[in-house]
Amino acid sequence: MLLLLALTIPAAGWIPARWHSSDPKSLELVQQTPINALLLEKQHWSPDFAKAAAARAILTLGVITPADAKVSPETIAAAGHSALVLEDLSPEAAAAIRATLPALPIVEIGSRTRMRLDTEDPILATNQGLWAGINTVEDGAAKAAPSGGPWIDTNSGFLRFVRAVTSTPLWLGNRPPESAVIPPARYLQAVGDAAMVGARWIVTLDAAFEKNLLAGDETALRNWRAIGDHIAFYEQHPEWRSFQPYSQLALVQDTASGGLFSGGILDMISVKHTPVRAVPARRLEEKDAMAGATMAVNVDPEAMTADQKQTLRQFTRAGGTLLTAPPGWKFPAQREGQITLDKEDVEKLDQIWKEVNAMTGRRNLGARLFNVSTMLSSLSAGPGGSPLVLQMVNYSDYPVEDITVHVLGKFKKAHLLAPGAPAREVEVYDNEEGTGIDIATVATVAALVIE
Amino acid sequence: MAGWNRRELLAAMLAGPVAGAPAARSAPVVVAKCPSYKQDQVALMDAMFDKLGGLGSLVKNKTVTVKVNLTGSPALKFQGKALGVTHYTHPDQIAAFAHLCQRAGARRVRFVESAWATAGPLEDYMLDSGWNVRRMKAAASIAEFRNTNGLGQFAKYAKFKVPGGGSIFPSYTLNEAYAQTDVFVSMAKLKNHATCGVTLSMKNIFGITPASIYGDDAGEHEPNEKPEKGRVNVCHLGKRQPASIADPEKNRSSSREASERMPRITAELVAARPIDLAIVDGIETVTGGEGPWIRGLRYVNPGVMIAGLNPVCTDTVATAIMGYNPRDRRAGAFAKCENTLLLAEQMGLGSADLKAIEVRGTPISESMFSFAG
Numbered sequence: 001m002l003l004l005l006a007l008t009i010p011a012a013g014w015i016p017a018r019w020h021s022s023d024p025k026s027l028e029l030v031q032q033t034p035i036n037a038l039l040l041e042k043q044h045w046s047p048d049f050a051k052a053a054a055a056r057a058i059l060t061l062g063v064i065t066p067a068d069a070k071v072s073p074e075t076i077a078a079a080g081h082s083a084l085v086l087e088d089l090s091p092e093a094a095a096a097i098r099a100t101l102p103a104l105p106i107v108e109i110g111s112r113t114r115m116r117l118d119t120e121d122p123i124l125a126t127n128q129g130l131w132a133g134i135n136t137v138e139d140g141a142a143k144a145a146p147s148g149g150p151w152i153d154t155n156s157g158f159l160r161f162v163r164a165v166t167s168t169p170l171w172l173g174n175r176p177p178e179s180a181v182i183p184p185a186r187y188l189q190a191v192g193d194a195a196m197v198g199a200r201w202i203v204t205l206d207a208a209f210e211k212n213l214l215a216g217d218e219t220a221l222r223n224w225r226a227i228g229d230h231i232a233f234y235e236q237h238p239e240w241r242s243f244q245p246y247s248q249l250a251l252v253q254d255t256a257s258g259g260l261f262s263g264g265i266l267d268m269i270s271v272k273h274t275p276v277r278a279v280p281a282r283r284l285e286e287k288d289a290m291a292g293a294t295m296a297v298n299v300d301p302e303a304m305t306a307d308q309k310q311t312l313r314q315f316t317r318a319g320g321t322l323l324t325a326p327p328g329w330k331f332p333a334q335r336e337g338q339i340t341l342d343k344e345d346v347e348k349l350d351q352i353w354k355e356v357n358a359m360t361g362r363r364n365l366g367a368r369l370f371n372v373s374t375m376l377s378s379l380s381a382g383p384g385g386s387p388l389v390l391q392m393v394n395y396s397d398y399p400v401e402d403i404t405v406h407v408l409g410k411f412k413k414a415h416l417l418a419p420g421a422p423a424r425e426v427e428v429y430d431n432e433e434g435t436g437i438d439i440a441t442v443a444t445v446a447a448l449v450i451e
Numbered sequence: 452m453a454g455w456n457r458r459e460l461l462a463a464m465l466a467g468p469v470a471g472a473p474a475a476r477s478a479p480v481v482v483a484k485c486p487s488y489k490q491d492q493v494a495l496m497d498a499m500f501d502k503l504g505g506l507g508s509l510v511k512n513k514t515v516t517v518k519v520n521l522t523g524s525p526a527l528k529f530q531g532k533a534l535g536v537t538h539y540t541h542p543d544q545i546a547a548f549a550h551l552c553q554r555a556g557a558r559r560v561r562f563v564e565s566a567w568a569t570a571g572p573l574e575d576y577m578l579d580s581g582w583n584v585r586r587m588k589a590a591a592s593i594a595e596f597r598n599t600n601g602l603g604q605f606a607k608y609a610k611f612k613v614p615g616g617g618s619i620f621p622s623y624t625l626n627e628a629y630a631q632t633d634v635f636v637s638m639a640k641l642k643n644h645a646t647c648g649v650t651l652s653m654k655n656i657f658g659i660t661p662a663s664i665y666g667d668d669a670g671e672h673e674p675n676e677k678p679e680k681g682r683v684n685v686c687h688l689g690k691r692q693p694a695s696i697a698d699p700e701k702n703r704s705s706s707r708e709a710s711e712r713m714p715r716i717t718a719e720l721v722a723a724r725p726i727d728l729a730i731v732d733g734i735e736t737v738t739g740g741e742g743p744w745i746r747g748l749r750y751v752n753p754g755v756m757i758a759g760l761n762p763v764c765t766d767t768v769a770t771a772i773m774g775y776n777p778r779d780r781r782a783g784a785f786a787k788c789e790n791t792l793l794l795a796e797q798m799g800l801g802s803a804d805l806k807a808i809e810v811r812g813t814p815i816s817e818s819m820f821s822f823a824g
Contacts (some may be wrong), residue, residue: 150526362571370578373526398531402581429585438583 009036011105011122012169012238014059015231017203020044021214024052029213029221031056033228034235035203039085042068050080061085061107069093073100085109087127109171111337112158112260117165124162128339129155129172129201130262132193133186133395134374152395154376157266157278158339159197160245161259164278173202182206184223185444188230189395192445195234196378196391198241203227226419230445233419237447240389243380245277247366248408250293252312254281257300257331263340264331265299268353275366275379284308290315295365297356298324299331323359325352364433370404375442390448403439411435411450418446454774454783454823457816463776463805475802478761479503479809480768482818485734486754488536492547496730499758500551502811509728509760511556513633519545520640520655521564523742525580530750534580536735537750538742540638542582544732548638549591561595563628565658568679570601599626601663601676608664608674608696611723615798617701619715623723624664624697634727637762641733641753641769643822644741646687646713647791648784649773651766652729654791656720657713660686669694683709686716710788718794721762725800729765731757733772738822753820755813763801764808767792774821777803783823 019030019038022045030038030053037059040049050060062081064071066088076084076097083105086094098106108116109125117124135151155172162170172194176182187203194201205213205224212220234240251266258264259280269276281300283289285307290296298304298312301324316322325331329352332345341349362368367379367390374396381388388407394400410430414437415423426448429436437448455463481502485495500506519540528534535541545562552560566576573596574584588594597603609630612622629635639655647654662669662678665685669675672695684690687709692699706712733755739747755772759765770777770792775784777792792803802808805815 362575370575371525371581373524373528373579374531396531398528400531401533402583404578404583436585438585 009057009059012241014123014169015235016061016171016173016200018063018173018175020210022046022049023214024049026214027053027056027058029224030058032225034232035228037061039063039202040081041065042071045079045081047078047080050082054082059083063087064089064097066090066093069097076101076104083107083122085125107171112339113334113336115162115260117162117255119166119168122169123171124166124168125171125173125202127173127175127202128337129174129190129194130339131174131182131186132189132393150374150396152271152374152376153262154193154267154270154395155199155262156193156197156376156378157264157270158260158262159194159199160266160276160378161253161278161280163198164283165259165280170199171202172199173204175204176206178207180206181208183397184226185397187223187227188444189393191227191230191234192391192393193376193395195231196376196393196445203231229419233417233445237389239382240380240391240447243382243389245275246379246381246385246388247275247277248292248294249274249276249360249365250279250290250296251276251299252279252281252284252296253299253331254303256303257281258334260334261339261341263346265297265349265353265356268349269356269360270376272357272360273369273372273375273377274360274363275377281308284311290320293320295321295359296323297352297359298322299352301325302327302330321359323352323355364406364408366408368406368433370406371402372400374398375400375403386451388450390450392442392446392448394442394444400442401440403442405437405439405448406431406433407435407437407450409434414448414450416446416448418443423449454821455776456774457819459776460771460805460816460819463771463778475763475796475799475804475807476761477802477807477809478759478764479811480757480759480761480765481811482768482772482813482815483756484754484813484818485756486752488541488543488734492543493550495756496544496547496758497551499756499812503758503760505555506551507555509555510552510560510634512558514631515552515557515560515634515636516628516632517545517548517560517562517636517638518655518659519562519564519638520658521566521576521580522658523744524567525576527743529737529743529748532750535582537737538640538642539580540640541732541734542577542580542587544638544730545582546587546590548636548730549587549594553591553593557593559593559595560591561597561628561632563597563599563626563659565600565626565661566598568662568681570598570603570663570676570678572596573598597626597628599628599659600661600666600678601674602626603628608661610697613719613723615722617719617722619700619705619712619719620698621701622698623660623720624693625659625724626661629659629724635724636728636730637726638730639732641731641736641755641757641773642741643739643773643784645745646709646788647717648786648788649766649770649775649791650741651731651769652726652762653721653766653795654717656724656726657686657717659720659724664694664697667691671695687713714789714791714794717791718798718800721795721800722798726762727760729759729762731765731769733757733769733820751820751822753818755818755820761801763792763795763803767803767805768808768810768815771805771815772818772820774819774823777805
């Protein structure tokens with residue numbers, strides 16, 4: 001029955017959280033949210049819990065780490081899980097478990113560089129998510145100088161790339177450091193940071209939060225419900241995941257040229273609030289790979305096949321502007337476990353970043369957003385180019401007010417959506433770039449649906 | 452920064468002329484209380500200008516150039532607050548002033564700023580600051596917005612000589628908009644300043660220098676029309692000269708201390724490009740520095756507006772309202788720098804002597820808000 005549950009809820013609908021309780025009563029907390037896939041470490045495996053979860057249409061996924069790699073198939077079967085999560089296992093160990101339990105859906109979670117982007121598993125996942133938010137200096141203050149705004153740690157660039165490679169549902173997460181107390185807003189930002197580009201954050205509460213939650217503490221319950229509201233906000237619009245990026249700027253890269261990094265060129269462009277679409281080099285040979293793009297950046301021309309180069313030649317012949325990394329320039333190699341660029345890597349990247357910056361300037365390549373220094377956004381279009389959805393995440397502790405959006409193209413109406421609030425129509429007006437829209441306030445996440 | 456109290460203020464206002472103070476021009480200054488920007492800014496400013504003789508006599512049929520204060524990147528907010536309630540000019544005041552100028556028959560009102568590290572459109576910068584540009588334009592069809600950090604729409608720069616020859620630079624080469632000006636207005640914020648002690652209507656004018664010429668990435672000879680940096684090395688520290696289309700420093704062996712150079716440069720700029728109307732917004736602001744990059748900043752609500760036809764007099768009154776002695780030398784607000792007010796007074800730009808300044812509207816003693824400490 002439990003396996004059947006996994007089969008009846010499509011993997012695209014699995015909404016994950018790590019759960020450190022085997023008390024069936026704790027499932028009442030889960031049911032207050034859209035979360036329906038609990039990752040249970042071995043000490044929390046319990047057939048009774050699994051049955052109680054299944055009765056509530058909640059999946060339990062047994063986590064097997066290297067420490068549990070020798071667990072017997074019988075033990076796994078007895079736990080009654082709907083699926084297994086193989087976390088940080090070597091390929092050999094993972095293969096051995098797969099061989100003993102061929103019927104059970106498997107999710108592998110590990111480092112970014114070990115992700116198998118061509119996996120046939122129901123879910124593609126990594127536990128190397130950054131805690132999204134404003135980067136701070138040692139004393140806790142946001143990095144600040146008269147010269148610029150704060151840098152935002154985000155997974156969105158990495159996720160954009162992976163989502164452009166594969167349509168397999170994508171999870172990422174990170175365990176809170178031991179003894180760390182994560183501010184409640186960071187959970188909401190993490191959820192939004194992943195969801196605005198179509199992925200799901202594996203909710204993992206810090207120990208104090210989880211303890212208080214399980215004990216029924218009112219503050220913890222309130223924060224938990226806020227997490228649930230934010231997840232629900234995105235789950236109410238599953239169609240957004242299939243929308244295509246709405247941008248005239250394409251970044252051509254692949255796993256060997258920064259696609260798996262955070263803080264790479266995709267993120268640098270996003271921080272400038274320029275919409276950008278990732279075009280994996282491996283996808284260049286597909287029809288319409290560059291459709292709609294007027295500008296492109298080719299990060300690693302030397303690694304391209306003749307056919308891939310031909311696609312870009314056709315792009316430029318058709319009037320597209322192509323910026324190519326200088327001869328001999330290579331994207332810094334990514335070490336196993338590395339997810340952000342080293343200082344030396346950033347300096348190296350600066351060589352082509354200046355060119356990218358000069359090329360894009362503040363041109364409108366889909367939309368321009370103003371007064372959004374603590375926000376990132378993702379602009380995508382539905383089938384046929386409508387509606388547009390501008391998903392926004394605010395990474396600051398303060399609401400962002402008085403935002404202006406200039407969208408390419410003429411649109412007639414727009415609605416602002418936010419967690420826990422009814423959709424609100426906002427005025428649209430014509431301007432030189434197409435359509436202008438003013439947004440009064442964004443708390444943590446919001447979406448503008450433009451038609 | 453140590454301040455002074457109402458008793459000391461009263462003594463300064465009633466005492467005889469300051470010994471050694473040069474006889475300088477004086478003009479009335481109007482002070483008004485205003486607790487919040489939610490209050491009608493048009494009515495507030497209109498009433499203040501009436502006390503100065505009315506806006507019509509100043510701006511009718513004229514091109515009015517208004518230097519606003521948009522210091523530092525708009526990406527830097529203090530405690531998430533709107534920029535206009537901390538360290539930028541408030542947008543409602545921009546709209547109100549534009550509306551009043553139009554109503555008073557001005558030919559054109561051009562809001563200008565050398566925006567931080569960009570020569571791009573000022574409208575973009577204002578939108579990035581959270582200002583509703585559409586609403587501002589709706590408030591006055593004669594309103595324009597110009598970024599003066601480079602050449603902009605003009606074919607050439609304009610040179611402004613410092614009367615008397617100046618002490619740091621003999622002249623300043625600026626955007627042509629400052630030449631095509633009949634009435635020059637400084638709309639400033641009531642703030643402390645790390646380098647100049649206070650930043651008011653005069654210090655606000657430092658922002659008219661284009662980064663294309665005075666910026667850290669200015670060309671050696673030709674202006675850099677795509678500046679991406681500030682103006683620290685040329686002006687504050689004197690580590691390099693401006694692009695050579697501008698006059699170089701007079702004396703390259705003079706002090707390289709920003710606290711000595713910047714007050715002088717400020718006074719020189721005011722002498723070279725005189726201010727006809729000074730407006731200082733102290734409704735909501737910050738103490739402890741000019742922007743969020745300064746440690747120890749604090750949001751405050753002094754609830755006061757100050758305006759006058761002479762910037763030295765206006766800033767003198769504003770400094771007193773901040774709880775400082777405007778005539779302090781190496782003390783109070785000016786403990787770590789030269790006193791711009793006194794430098795300007797010595798250049799004959801206006802009086803920094805409270806006894807010589809007629810204050811209309813709310814008395815200083817009823818408007819004081821301590822910025823000290």
